[in-house]
Amino acid sequence: MTGKTANNDVVIRVSDLYKTFDDNQVLGGVSFRLNRGETLAILGRSGQGKSVLIKCIVRLILPDAGSIDVLDQDVLRLEEKELNELRIRVGYLFQEGALYDSMTLADNLMFPLSRNKPGLSRAEKEGLVEQTLKSVDLFEDKDKMPAELSGGMRKRAGLARTLVLQPEIILYDEPTTGLDPYTARDINELIIRIQEIYNVSSIVVTHDLKCTRKVSDRVVILQNGNFIARGSYEELENHTDEMIRNYFI
Numbered sequence: 001m002t003g004k005t006a007n008n009d010v011v012i013r014v015s016d017l018y019k020t021f022d023d024n025q026v027l028g029g030v031s032f033r034l035n036r037g038e039t040l041a042i043l044g045r046s047g048q049g050k051s052v053l054i055k056c057i058v059r060l061i062l063p064d065a066g067s068i069d070v071l072d073q074d075v076l077r078l079e080e081k082e083l084n085e086l087r088i089r090v091g092y093l094f095q096e097g098a099l100y101d102s103m104t105l106a107d108n109l110m111f112p113l114s115r116n117k118p119g120l121s122r123a124e125k126e127g128l129v130e131q132t133l134k135s136v137d138l139f140e141d142k143d144k145m146p147a148e149l150s151g152g153m154r155k156r157a158g159l160a161r162t163l164v165l166q167p168e169i170i171l172y173d174e175p176t177t178g179l180d181p182y183t184a185r186d187i188n189e190l191i192i193r194i195q196e197i198y199n200v201s202s203i204v205v206t207h208d209l210k211c212t213r214k215v216s217d218r219v220v221i222l223q224n225g226n227f228i229a230r231g232s233y234e235e236l237e238n239h240t241d242e243m244i245r246n247y248f249i
């Protein structure tokens with residue numbers, strides 16, 4: 001992008017990240033960067049450490065070694081208060097969605113806003129809730145309870161709850177897993193639309209090839225604790241190494 005300093009163009013920089021649980025080495029020296037405005041897909045079979053890796057980025061898991069810079073902050077050295085402030089700027093869409101069952105959809109968005117953006121007026125918060133629910137096509141459903149929503153609507157609602165805080169980065173953990181193909185397609189389109197509307201930078205962790213092909217600018221494949229390939233979807237799909245090509249069939 002033009003007009004920005006080099007440093008400003010990298011929003012996440014992970015270097016030499018290691019994590020072992022007991023004798024299970026999950027991350028063995030992982031390094032990568034996320035550029036501003038881009039969508040990076042982390043592809044890999046289940047159990048390869050994709051979730052562990054993105055949890056490290058917001059320090060939900062503490063790595064054993066390595067460094068993590070997010071929006072020019074040294075994540076592993078931050079005090080709790082600064083970490084909480086950073087977590088508002090980095091939205092995390094959990095695999096499970098994580099809605100409050102006892103609150104309406106609108107209140108599910110109002111709650112994190114009231115807690116994390118206390119400086120906003122009531123009207124400003126209501127405006128943000130409305131705008132965000134419209135961006136995921138759920139404004140008509142604002143007074144429903146989570147139990148009344150379908151699987152796809154719950155995914156979109158979980159995404160809205162992340163988006164309402166207007167994050168600069170979104171980490172998606174398996175956004176389409178467990179959804180039927182039509183609903184998965186809607187979620188993919190939504191991820192693309194969100195990138196366009198909000199100009200966020202994103203990491204999408206997935207084992208869904210369609211999702212990867214549609215939403216990603218760049219792909220990395222995590223296997224046995226490290227990235228075994230990096231490139232565009234097309235580059236990796238046509239890679240000279242058969243093992244890499246096999247990920248795409």
Ligand SMILES: Nc1ncnc2c1ncn2[C@@H]1O[C@H](COP(=O)(O)OP(=O)(O)O)[C@@H](O)[C@H]1O
Nearest residue numbers: 021024026044045046047048049050051052053
């Ligand atoms: N909190 C934890 N304690 C111990 N082992 C864990 C923990 N979280 C993840 N693991 C292990 O780390 C490995 C990678 O897990 P995960 O990142 O969830 O895989 P993926 O998201 O790629 O399917 C698995 O072997 C899992 O059992």
Ligand SMILES: [Mg+2]
Nearest residue numbers: 050051052174
């Ligand atoms: Mg996972």
